[in-house]
Amino acid sequence: MTYHADEKGYYGQFGGAFIPEMLYPNTEELRQNYLQIMEEPSFVKEFRALLKDYVGRPTPLYFAKRLSDKYKTKIYLKREDLCHTGAHKVNNTIGQILMAKRLGKTRIIAETGAGQHGVATATVCALMGIECVVYMGEIDIARQAPNVARMKMLGAEVRPALSGSRTLKDATNEAIRDWINNPVNTHYIIGSVVGPHPYPDMVARFQSVISEEIQSQLLEKEGIPNPDYVVACVGGGSNAAGTYYHYLDNEDVGIIAVEAAGKGVNSGESAATSALGKVGIIHGSKTLLMQTQDGQITEPYSISAGLDYPGVGPMHAHLFTSGRGEFISITDDEAMTAGLMVSQLEGIIPAIETAHAFAIFGQRKFAQDDIVVINLSGRGDKDLQAYIDYFKL
Numbered sequence: 369m370t371y372h373a374d375e376k377g378y379y380g381q382f383g384g385a386f387i388p389e390m391l392y393p394n395t396e397e398l399r400q401n402y403l404q405i406m407e408e409p410s411f412v413k414e415f416r417a418l419l420k421d422y423v424g425r426p427t428p429l430y431f432a433k434r435l436s437d438k439y440k441t442k443i444y445l446k447r448e449d450l451c452h453t454g455a456h457k458v459n460n461t462i463g464q465i466l467m468a469k470r471l472g473k474t475r476i477i478a479e480t481g482a483g484q485h486g487v488a489t490a491t492v493c494a495l496m497g498i499e500c501v502v503y504m505g506e507i508d509i510a511r512q513a514p515n516v517a518r519m520k521m522l523g524a525e526v527r528p529a530l531s532g533s534r535t536l537k538d539a540t541n542e543a544i545r546d547w548i549n550n551p552v553n554t555h556y557i558i559g560s561v562v563g564p565h566p567y568p569d570m571v572a573r574f575q576s577v578i579s580e581e582i583q584s585q586l587l588e589k590e591g592i593p594n595p596d597y598v599v600a601c602v603g604g605g606s607n608a609a610g611t612y613y614h615y616l617d618n619e620d621v622g623i624i625a626v627e628a629a630g631k632g633v634n635s636g637e638s639a640a641t642s643a644l645g646k647v648g649i650i651h652g653s654k655t656l657l658m659q660t661q662d663g664q665i666t667e668p669y670s671i672s673a674g675l676d677y678p679g680v681g682p683m684h685a686h687l688f689t690s691g692r693g694e695f696i697s698i699t700d701d702e703a704m705t706a707g708l709m710v711s712q713l714e715g716i717i718p719a720i721e722t723a724h725a726f727a728i729f730g731q732r733k734f735a736q737d738d739i740v741v742i743n744l745s746g747r748g749d750k751d752l753q754a755y756i757d758y759f760k761l
């Protein structure tokens with residue numbers, strides 16, 4: 369029994385590669401090569417060196433004393449907010465740009481919603497001197513001006529997606545179209561553990577450096593490598609996949625996934641994909657997604673732009689349906705309150721995505737000697753305006 373992907377990219381009944389015929393050569397080239405490339409000593413060496421010297425890894429595992437006192441349990445924070453660019457996403461884009469180079473690709477495309485993945489992609493393209501095109505919904509371009517400016521400053525071209533709801537899923541469709549038209553020279557950097565096989569497994573492996581470091585850091589601090597619980601917020605699920613990775617098959621370690629309930633799970637304005645989702649296919653993967661009776665994808669809502677994806681990665685769909693993971697839904701209000709609390713208790717302003725993970729202590733009690741590791745996926749600088757508006761600061 370394993371909670372990792374099988375060789376066809378299935379996590380239980382979820383995953384696989386449901387793609388148009390014309391995309392087959394692209395994903396097939398990646399599928400046939402990704403594991404071998406990731407194991408090459410020269411790849412490992414270059415990846416590790418960039419994570420250390422460019423990203424700033426290992427990120428600290430910090431014992432949050434005041435938070436622990438407040439909730440009467442032992443809380444550690446894995447500080448992905450201290451990564452270059454301010455979140456975990458760069459772990460994946462560094463891995464994928466090196467993969468693209470090994471595959472002989474000279475052009476990168478990506479999709480982005482809030483712009484965070486676009487920035488992480490534009491960053492590594494600048495680092496490597498590779499052409500970068502980021503697709504972004506026209507509505508999102510207007511909403512996320514600072515990240516659009518960052519991408520442009522980093523030398524990327526931001527192409528507006530003008531169809532449909534002009535948001536993330538439309539940008540993804542445009543990126544897929546581009547990839548079909550440019551199969552030889554272009555690599556598509558997907559930003560989370562979503563999409564057709566091998567993306568979910570490949571991205572999880574790149575992000576697994578998070579749980580690898582937690583194991584050795586906890587061993588140093590507590591004399592044991594395994595906490596009682598690992599906690600992460602879930603949008604597509606990449607920071608969560610990285611946090612759980614080395615614990616997936618160790619059932620002594622509890623897995624807690626935190627989803628965005630928006631204005632309430634049953635309010636009609638939510639992004640609680642597992643709680644509300646039905647089995648379906650989105651962006652080449654069989655998973656749980658929010659959809660209408662006749663299978664139209666429902667537009668998700670969350671105050672945090674990084675969590676409002678209508679689907680969830682297949683690993684998480686499997687963790688949910690198998691019961692291996694405990695899924696908790698957190699509303700906008702609960703998340704914002706938790707974000708302010710962590711800022712004032714620990715001197716760390718978290719991203720609103722991450723603030724959802726901190727809000728679980730309002731719903732979920734832990735034993736006094738439990739060790740709970742929360743992945744602090746990103747810093748809140750990008751969300752300052754949202755905090756200001758919400759709290760009238």
Ligand SMILES: *Cc1c(COP(=O)(O)O)cnc(C)c1O
Pocket residue numbers: 455456457484559560561601602603604605606607608674675719721722745746747
């Ligand atoms: C993008 C983002 C997320 C959500 O993406 P996952 O793939 O679910 O990790 C969470 N936190 C931060 C800070 C982000 O930027």
